[in-house]
Amino acid sequence: MASEAAAFQFLSIAAHRSIQKVHQSLTTKLVTRRRKLSQVRMLLQQHAIVPARKDNTATLATLPLGTRLLTHETESSPDVSTTASSDDLLPVDLPDQVYVKLSAIEAGWIHLPEREFIDPHRSEAVHRCLSLAFIIQHPSTNTKVVYDLGLRKDISNYPAKIARYLQDGSRTVEIPTDVGESLKAGGISPSEVDFVILSLLHYDHTGNPDLFPNSRFIIGPGSLDLLAANAAGDPEDTWFLPTLLPSDTSRITEFPDPHSKDSPWRPLARFPFALDLFSDGSFYIINAPGHVEGHINGLARIGPDRWVLLGSDSCHFSSLLDGSCCIAQFSRPDGSMRSVHVDDDAAARHIQHMRETRDMAGGRVEVVLAHDLERCSKNRDRFLPGRF
């Protein structure tokens, strides 16, 4: 029996290695074929044999800032499966392609217990993670966009429930440097920032918006309803500050519901809904449902065949992205067993879209999560004034 088991194990390992070899070979062929196709398409475009592809998406320039609805294209969004083949995953570079400059910004540290995020987990393991913000600089328009604001220094000015949560040990934080100080240390004043994108409205991403008096705030679909619903509830029992955003609503843009009539969102890579922010393919907003209402990601084009997906809180640990762990369920104070997400199925589906985009892109797309400590600590040169 022992020799049969050993033989079976040997055959299993051999079969697994054989499958891995075939997979590697196919992946290499796929990437080579895709690059050749991109080069051919660019040559055809340069010689005006085929028109340059233009994404029919709403852009920063066309956004009616301060309103909640965009009226733009009328075409309905096609199914992503019909538009994002592995050969045509991402828009090809145009001859005059614009690339954004992307830098990470330190904006506080937060302690995340494994048991609340991943399964399997080590029950006592707690990770000290950065709460990352980013600055996106668009060279041709000299526009500065800050993506997320991390943690605020004056935590007593969070809603009472959050302030207690951050002080009683269940989710401790450290903010040696907030986003404003990190920007200044990198040579940029917060007053120079044109736009602030809040990828979600949780306290560890919204910092202190008052530090950005000249910025317009861009938020994901459903964010204003989320704030309004919480403002109407018990002020002692809310995670969201009703006065979080500027009282001047002309400084706020909320993207429309991707499922609404006349939605300007379009498929991109493996994602069903994306918006081209500058109308030149240099930075896309990705709808990222599941974690909380209004959650979005960013996809920055930082160089030829170089993209960075800002995954925010779509998942908190890279083991979820790799598929080696599942979303954890844990006991809440009310006795219920839930995850950190409002919709686990949607969250898992979006993580799958992130994984597929990364893997199908063959090394062209790097995924950076908001609390991805390991990746950040190895890459300090990516923090402002450095860049990706």
Ligand SMILES: [Zn+2]
């Ligand atoms: Zn977070």
